[in-house]
Amino acid sequence: MSRRSFLAGSAALVALGVAGCAPSSSPSGGGGGVTLRFYEQKQEVIAYFDELLRRFEKERPGITVVHDSTVAIAPQFVRNEPADVGCFNDNLELARYIKRGVLGDLSDLPSAQTVRTDIGELTDQYATYPGRTSVLPYSLAAAGVIYNKRIFAEHELPVPETWSQFVDVCDELVSAGITPIYATDRDTWTLWQGLFDYSVGSLVAPGEFFARLKELGTDVGPDSEVSFEKDFAVPMERAKTISSYFNKDHAVRAYADGNLAFGKGEAAMYLQGPWALSQIALVDPDLEIGTFALPVSENPEDRQARVNIDLGLWIPTASTHQDEARELVEFLMRPDILNAYNADNLAYSTLKDAPPQQDERLAGLQDYVDRAAFYQGAGTFVPTSIPLGNYLQSAIRSGNFQGMLRQLDADWRRLAGREATV
Template identity: 50%
Template sequence: MPVSTRSTRRTRRAIGATLTVALAATLAACAGGSGPTEIRFHLSKPEAIPYFRELISEYNSSQDDVRVVFDTSSNLQAGFLRGNPPDLGLLNYNMEMARFMERGALSDLSDMPEADRILPEVQDLVDQYATYPGRTSVLPYSVMAASVIYNQEIFEQQGLEVPQTWDELKAVCDQLLDAGITPFYATFKDPWTVGQGWFDYTVGGSVDVAGFFEELNELGTDVGPDSEVSFATTLAEPVERMTELTSAYVNPDAASRAYGDGNLAFA
């Protein structure tokens, strides 16, 4: 997803694309001095480090005009605050990136040929985060589809059907527990897997999230805990269900298991 940043000393053009939702990046207009132009490439996806390390090495070896410096450790927000964001970045397009976009910190990429290839329905998903008047600051490179993965072999062995309702889900979980099988593998050592996983699934499966925020915006400063639409009244039941699942149906070592552990265990 192309994105670009602006600083007090120079304006940088961003090119972005997210791995999970969209990739965000910035292409610097650095110039001057002798030798190749140096571009700092920031990557936020640790699982992609080996691939991009090799790709950057091949690119640097192929020409002498640009030298890409691979950066996997700097803090994106700190870079913006210092007026020194990365020149190019492969980043998840999430609420962190949206803050920079809605404040006009990213440049307009609408003149790039890639902008004409984005499907309108995909661009609509990106625009749910944030937009800036008159600019197309994000070009989604790939989009993640949310889904629940289950072990078909276990379901067949236990005679289980894929649940379609909350009550059916609980019944399946109880039957798995009775058979000595842990229903869900949780990875709470990485807290983001709660917000991006458990919370998203329980709330997204019960609430029209886009409509919810539209109603909140209509209420404006009149919204409160007793409003017909509020975080307290609208999200309480899904969050309670999430809490029930994560307390009764997960692996006992969930607090010490990380995202990578979960992938390996399921595989």
């Protein structure tokens, strides 16, 4: 206990230290210049955004922007000293800030009108604040089944369009002595992100399901209108079948093992998002890779891609430089800048009439993004206080996915009982 308190204490001290180092966001005396703090912590693109910020400073003399890339988002809000502009994954964590109204309204910004409505609506699925557009979607990541094109070509396997075709492909790979799917159970997020989300998304629309689930609250159960046990039963049968095609040692493999193994061509398919592609390229830059949306029904029309708003822009109401912060947001939202960012970083633009993603490895998902045939993963709607990834670990091992669903219903009821579902 005391060791933990000590760690927490030191973490707080470090956080204070970092904040202490950052130039104060109050107007500096000399020259009347303004210093903005820009929060963005996605490791892979920190240098990219640094360059954008320098460009902004050149175009807009008098404003200096400091890049805050501390990992945890909570401390700045706990201290009530949030950054002036945030650029963060739009997920359940950000939803808590939206719901409690600490992010300001951006709907009157000209750039807000340029965002695709069907993408803007995705942010509302987690949480909304009445009358506000709290987040402007900046970057959309789309994920599906990553597959090794060489292995598929060598065994003359088609890209599956229905569930039974998918099972056939897996069976043929098994009889050819090839691991169909590489899974990494030890990093439990990879289980819900891939297996769980892909199995559910094309059969049950997660946004609507969880909206109903929230309304039901403590009434969720086997007889309620919607429940995990009832609505996710078929998806989890799919998940169970899929998990039977995993590599033999999936239980002890971690995400890094998976990227290495897939890069070395040790498996035909990998249930991961575009973030894994750069890691795989480190192993074998010439590996021919494609992506398809996992079919889980017999109707090819049902197929959808899993998407998430990888980055969204927001301005906390506590920022003392609202005007300058909005200028920075407008700058970043400029089509030439936003589209270039997404083209360069294996993601999709969130703007109307954006050019397609050119990367061949992701080409298979372009059509889904264009048609808005996408969903935000069911796992992303489950609060982290429900250890979904750990439950999946057990279910894969025991095969008892139904038990897991009942557990999820029970956990949901408990969370709803103390209003902790967002």
